[in-house]
Amino acid sequence: MYYLRLAVLWILGLLPVSVVLAQVPVVTLSEAFDEPQDGWDKLLQLRNGNTVYLHFSKRAGLRSTVYNLQRKQVATDSIVTAIWNPADLESTEIDGIYEIGGQPVIFLQQIIRDIPVLIRLVLDSQTGRLLREDKLGELPSIQHRSVVVQDNLATHDCFVEKDARSDYYAVAFFSGAEIQRNDSIRDRIQVLHFSPEHKLVNKGRYYLADTSYSYFSYVHMSVQDHEKVYITTVGFNDKKKTGVPASKVLFSMLSPDSASFTHRGLDYTAGYSGVSGYMQAVPMKSEVRLLLFAPSEKTDGNNGIMMNTLMTSSGKLRKHHPLYFPELSKNVQWNLKYKDDYKGAPQRLLLNVDGSCTLLLETLTRFKQGNTQINKYHTNMGDIGIALLDTAGREDMTMAVSKLQSITGVCEAFSLHRRAKSEWAFRNKIAALNTNTYLSYDYVATPDANFVLFNDYLQYLDGGGQEKTRKPLKYAADANFVCYRFYGGKMERLFIFGQPEVKKGFYCMMGAAAYDESTRVYATIMLSRTEKEKVARIAWIKF
Incomplete structure (x- = not known):
């Protein structure tokens, strides 16, 4: 295993660049527009070559702008909806934005008179106009007593996941209210499986026939074409049951010929709590890979990260093992001057067709600051760790990069996965606090090199692992966009938009990004930004 020393490279001049250097990113910029203010922004690169820019705001609602393959603006439209009310943006969250059937599709959840309602918007890929708006379902009122037992919370929410290799997708409705005497346990959780044409393929109920567990905490959902929908939860009860563990991770499948899920308990997870995870099918091997993160199980020899392999035919657990990162720990000790092992949380799993994978990690440190309830909790998002793992979960290559950022709120594990699928909640009323879209990082892998992208203070880029001596990035306007390139045993820093200066700089909306x-x-x-102005542009970076 080799460890990567730092070199620095500046890409100077105005872009786009006409001369392509080996493995150097090439940038094309759109015409300038005003800096987006309130709300949230997202880009979607379509298979027809167009790029759709979506801007959500309380003032303007949803506005779509379409750029063609030549990076020229060709259409713009203000979306007028009948079900979703953009004026009540603070009660809205986005559960996913995908290209489905060649069109941009937005899944919105809005609380309407205390009722969570899931809405689907389908836009035209050429004009950005609204083609259809559908109410997919709703949940019972949020005015109920939440059920929480040993850090396991009964989920009361809607979820959307699309197949990574097709346009089939599924929608899940989890009712987590306290069970009443007249409630039907069979109807509390329902899943809808849709085709690329938005036709209902199957509808499944999620419950345990033996009622061993009555409440469920959602972990993740995955779709395999028209064949299966998989769901992982933590099952638990509000009262002890003889012979039943207090909680257990459950792996469940919905098949086309069934109206309910079949379940397999992962016995080794008895008593687990606060579990998060990600799963995806590996059709080549007829397997599902399930990555679990259980912070409550951390010990000196266990980081709480487990990889599970399950059979798609039966759901049976084939094998499971904790993931260890000895080479990544050596990397941070060598390059970032750590004294201890790397202890980052999993943020995203990139699974290859053969079952090998890339795991993106990030150190997360939570703390309290301030007296107001809304802005009391904060998270420091620290150094980056990336591990390329073989099919057995062993490290083939590792990368480590120093950074330190701070957000208002609690950052959970797998936040990079949720950001990649465009999950977002419009919670903060103070625009200055909505910095989350600028923070964390992105990773791009190519056949010749790997790239790590993020915003940070320039003066702190060479350190690492020393939160007490560093100033965390809080305000995006003070940052600069940095790209690290890993290739041929080297690590190089690139300033893609040109050399930053004291009075000139460049930073990017990481949460708005889309990679094709x-x-x-x-x-x-x-x-x-310069002394005189600050403007925005869409940047297409060719790696």
């Missing part, structure tokens, strides 16, 4: 693996183009919203 087929074209190796990373699209994001770049903001440039």
Whole structure:
């Protein structure tokens, strides 16, 4: 295992660049527009070559702008909806934005008179106009007593996941209210399986026939074409049951010929709490890979990260093992001057067709500051760890990069997965606090090199592992966008938009970004600042 020393490279001049250097990203910029203010922004690169820019705001509602393959603006439209009320943006969350059937599809959840309602918006890929708006379902009122037992919370929420290899998708409705005498346990959790044409393929109920567990905490859902929907939960009870563990992770499947899920308990997880995870099918091997993160199980020899392999035919657990990162720990000790092992939380799993994978990690440190209830909790998002794992979960290569950022709120594990699928909640009323879209990082892998992208203070980029001596990035306008390139045993720093200066800089909306693996183009919203002005542009970065 080799460890990567730092070199520095500046890409100077105005972009786009006409001369392509080996493995150097090439940037194309749109025409400038005003810096987005309130709300949230997202880009979507479509298979037809167009890029759709979506801006959500309380003032303007939802506005779509379409750019063609030549990166020219060709259409713009203000979306007028009948079900979703953009004026009540603070009660809205986005559960996913995907290209489905060649069109941008937005899944919105809005609380309407205390009722969570899930709405689907389908836009035209050429004009950005609204083609259809559908109410997919709703949950019971949020005015109920939450059921929490040993850090396991009964989920009361809606979820959307699309198949990574097709346009089939599923929608789950989890009712987590306290069970009443007249409630039907069979109807509390329902899942809808849709085709790329938005036709209902199957509808399944999620419950345990033996009623061993009455409440469920959602972990993750995955779709395999038209064949299966998989769900992982933690089952638990509000009262002890003889012979039943207090809690257990459950792996469940919905098949086309069934109206209810079949379940397999992972016995080794008895008593687990606060579990998060990610799963995806590996059709080549007829397996599902399930990555679990259980912070409550951390010990000196266990980081709480477990990889599970299950059979798609039966759901049976084939094998499971904790993931260890000895080479990543050596990397941070060598390059970032750590004294201890690397202890980052899993943020995203990139699974290859053969079952090998890349695991993106990030150190997360939570703390309290301030007296107000809304802005009391904070999270420091620290150094980056990346591990390329073989099919057995062993490290083939590791990367470590120093950074330190701070957000208002609690950052959970797998936040990079949720950001990649465009999950977002419009909670903060103070615009200055909505910095989350600028923070954390992105990772791009190409056949020739790997790239790590993020915003940070320039003066702290060479350190690492020393939160007490570093100033965390809190305000995006003070940052600069940095790209690290890993190739040929080297690690190089690139300033893609040109050399930053004291009175000039560039930073990007990481949460707005979209990467097209087929074209190796990373699209994001770049903001440039000088003494006189600050403007925004869409940047298409060709890796």
